[in-house]
Amino acid sequence: MNVGNAQVTGLEQQIQAVLVRAIADDLEVDPQDIDQDARFTDLGLDSAGLIAVSAQVSEELGREVGTEEFFEHVSVTELARHLAGRTP
Amino acid sequence: MPTGSPSLPSAADTLGHVLARHADTSPDRCAIAYFDTAGSQxxxxxxxxxxxxxxxxxxxxxxxxxxxxxxxxxxxxxxxxxxxxxxxxxxxxxxxxxxxxxxxxxxxxxxxxxxxxxxxxxxxxxxxxxxxxxxxxxxxxxxxxxxxxxxxxxxxxxxxxxxxxxxxxxxxxxxxxxxxxxxxxxxxxxKGVMVSHANLVHNAAGLARNLGSGPGQTAVGWLPLFHDMGLIGMICHPVYAGMTVHMTTPAGFLRSPVSWLREISRTQATITIAPDFGYATAVRKIPEGKREGLDLSSLRHALSGAEPVRPRTVEEFAKAYAPYGFRRSALMPVYGLAEGTLCVTALDHQADPSFTDSSAAQLRAGRVCPAQEGPAVTLVGCGRAFTDDTDVAVVDPERRLRMPDGEVGEIWVSGPSVAGGYWQREQATAQTFGARIEGEPERSYLRTGDLGVWYADQLHIVGRRKDVIVHHGVNHHPQDVEATAEDAHPAVGRAAALGIADATDPGLVQVVLLAETGDYNSRDIDHDAVATAVRGAVTEVHGLPVTAVAVLRPGSVPRTTSGKVQRREAARRWEAGEFKPLAVWHSDKAVKGA
Known part of the structure; x- marks a missing residue:
């Protein structure tokens, strides 16, 4: 698994895990099969799927993660980095 | 003004007049409750x-x-x-x-x-x-x-x-x-479809009559309001009938599909409306553990429209929710389009959904014929004209003659719900709204562009005329080919069939099948086997040579908001190599068309 750089924090890893679990739940696949560097749309998530995933992620992280953030930060790795960076 | 039972609107009424009357006779009755996207009610x-x-x-x-x-x-x-x-x-x-x-x-x-x-x-x-x-x-x-x-x-x-x-x-x-x-x-x-007040009232009243809608009943739904099925089916029709409406948003439904069925249970709703996709989602995305406590026994009518009603969805939904009081006869396939305001035909309100298996070869030749031998295509009955003053004709558009029962033609509609045309598009309006049947000069018809057939006293939708794949002079309806592809392998979710004409030689047609995997599948699918199964089934059932099969992830195929395949855009993306298939099979040769 390539997470992009060595600067991955513990928080970032936790967020990655939440994202992967939510995506795997929606696609009904094994979390191990989620390529963290693949674009969300290439993983098979359509807009309906992203709404469901963003709802679960928002609930687990305790804050709103909008659907558009999945388009602006297009992979698990990128979105986790973005969300961790925003976190105090 | 009569009291008690709802007064029948007069010819001078608009929806506004009907609302004014409800406000006068039952001011405190809830007209509409909404859970909006921001989560407020x-x-x-x-x-x-x-x-x-x-x-x-x-x-x-x-x-x-x-x-x-x-x-x-x-x-x-x-x-x-x-x-x-x-x-x-x-x-x-x-x-x-x-x-x-x-x-x-x-x-x-x-x-x-x-x-x-x-x-x-x-x-x-x-x-x-x-x-x-x-x-x-x-x-x-x-x-x-x-x-x-x-x-x-x-x-x-x-x-x-x-x-x-x-x-x-x-x-x-x-x-x-x-x-x-x-x-x-x-x-x-x-193209802006021009809907008059009279159109709106006629459609709302026709729906209300068909469904027995009236005060004291509740409708529950989540369709978007910019869509005719949401605005007219879920708002205008219940308001007209003096019902109470409980709405949420499409996003609300997708975030929590079970909330739709919970709201039906909680309010003891009698009516809901959704496209096939909604019912399929309710089967796939609501695990059994989350269904506990649901009570769908109040639901008299669950309308399914705006996209082809799939027999598989009807069966799966009816089976999944029968233990929660859902009656199969409540599922009501309907046919309509914005140019007809909304509703055109509806299954009789007490009838079970009806399926007709027709020989695929016979349907290809333009007629419904029970499949005695060989592959079959399952057609879903969409009932009859939803009002007495609506005429739904199946017509040979070249000769402008009604087709006999059992023979496929273009669906033409005439009646008070047919809209006035496209705003400031005279030519398109004349082409689409001004059709006449030979020997019947007294009324004009709306050409729907959809292919259908009258059979066993019901309209069955067969496909979109302009998307027909012509091969050796024989018409193939993409929806049939898609249904075959979807049934070819358990890993296939939805499929799209494209007939792509060669740019320089339109007689040369590439038949391309885009097979999306279902969202429920597991990791160990042999994608090459899927492609093999799809092309084998399509060739077997329809006799159609397949140029290419691409196995795609769910959601890859472009669709309209109501779920219809955007075939032209899909063909463009295919030719531009923009899909990222899980597997591709290519025959390396195009097919000679007509």
Missing amino acids: GSHTHAELYERAGRLGSLLAPLAGDRHARPFVLIALPNGLDYVASFFGCVLSGAVAVTFHPPSLSTTRAGRNYDLRTRRILGDCRPAAVISDTSLHARFEQLSAEVGLRPLLLDPRTAAAADLAPLSAPLARPDDLALLQYTSGSTSEP
């Missing part, structure tokens, strides 16, 4: 809805029309109470509602696309006012300026606070234009 009684709409109507009534006697008002609000109040504000004041929506995503690419479409629509209908959240006013001001317009920008929250007296009576008349519906047609050439 609100509701209006009939009296509140009438008063709020009347205040907005006071603002809209003095506006001047541009190329029409009455002003057009673009409604670009999110789904919610404000949207409903704004729509009825137009209905009461005689302004023409142009039903639209705000941008769904704030990303740059999505925003560009939204602006492009909005600019085209603004330029086409030249609205006197735009109703949106205040946060979008600057954007609408800019987009309007780009097409030379300066519409009044309204936010219903601030407008409601204004100290305006509501209209004392509805101002619209039945023949007035009520609604301009821009269908899912192309962005470059938007």
Whole structure:
């Protein structure tokens, strides 16, 4: 698994895990099969799927993660980095 | 004014007059409750809805029309109470509602696309006012300026606070234009369907009569209001009938599909409406553990429309929810289109969904014939004309003659629900709305562009005429080919069949099958085996040589908001190599067409 750089924090890893679990739940696949560097749309998530995933992620992280953030930060790795960076 | 049972509207009525009467006779009855996307819930009684709409109507009534006697008002609000109040504000004041929506995503690419479409629509209908959240006013001001317009920008929250007296009576008349519906047609050439007040009342009344809708009943749904099935099926029809409506949004449904069925249980709803996709989602995305406590026994009618009704979905939904009181006979396939206001045919309200297996070879040749041997295609009955004064004809469009029962033709519709045409598109209006059947000069027909067949006293939808794949002079309906592909392998979710004509030799047709995997599948699918199964089945069932099969991830195939395959766009992406298939099989040769 390539997470992009060595600067991955513990928080970032936790967020990655939440994202992967939510995506795997929606696609009904094994979390191990989620390529963290693949674009969300290439993983098979359509807009309906992203709404469901963003709802679960928002609930687990305790804050709103909008659907558009999945388009602006297009992979698990990128979105986790973005969300961790925003976190105090 | 009669009391007790709801009074039958007279010919002079508009939806506004009917709402005024409900506000008078049952002011405190809940008309509509909405869970909006922001998670807040609100509701209006009939009296509140009438008063709020009347205040907005006071603002809209003095506006001047541009190329029409009455002003057009673009409604670009999110789904919610404000949207409903704004729509009825137009209905009461005689302004023409142009039903639209705000941008769904704030990303740059999505925003560009939204602006492009909005600019085209603004330029086409030249609205006197735009109703949106205040946060979008600057954007609408800019987009309007780009097409030379300066519409009044309204936010219903601030407008409601204004100290305006509501209209004392509805101002619209039945023949007035009520609604301009821009269908899912192309962005470059938007076509606004002109729906009159009389159209709206006829369709709402016809639905109400078919479904036995009336006061004391509740409708539950989540369809978007810019879509005809949401606005007319879920709002106009229940309001007309004096029912109570409980709505949520499409996003609300997708976030928690079980919330739809919970709301039906909680309110003991009698009616719901969804496309096939909604029922399929309720089967796939609501695990058994979450179904506990559901009670769907109150549901008399679960309408399924706007996209092909799939036998598999009907069976799966009926089976999954029978333990929770759902009756199979409640599932009601309906057929309609925006050009017909909404509803055209509906299954009899007491009938079970009916399937007809026809020989695939016979259907290909243009007729329904029970499959004695060989592969079969399952057709879903969509019932009969939904009112006595609606005629639904299956016609040979070349000879303009009615086809006998059992033979496939284009579906033509005539009746009081047929809209007045496309706004300022005379040629397209004449082509689509002005068709005549040989020897029947007295009435004109709407050409739906859909292929259908009368069989066993029911209309069955066979496909879209313009998407027909012609091979060796024989017509193949893409929906049939798709159904075959979907059944070919358990890993296939939805499929799209494309007949791509060679740019330089239109007789040369490539048959391309795009097979999306289902979202329920596991990791160990042999994608090559899927492609093999799909092309084998399509060739076996339809006799059609397949040029290519691509196995794709779910959601890869472009579809309209109502779930119809956008075949032209899909073909373009295929030819541009824009799909990222899991597996591809290619025969390396095109097929000689007719």
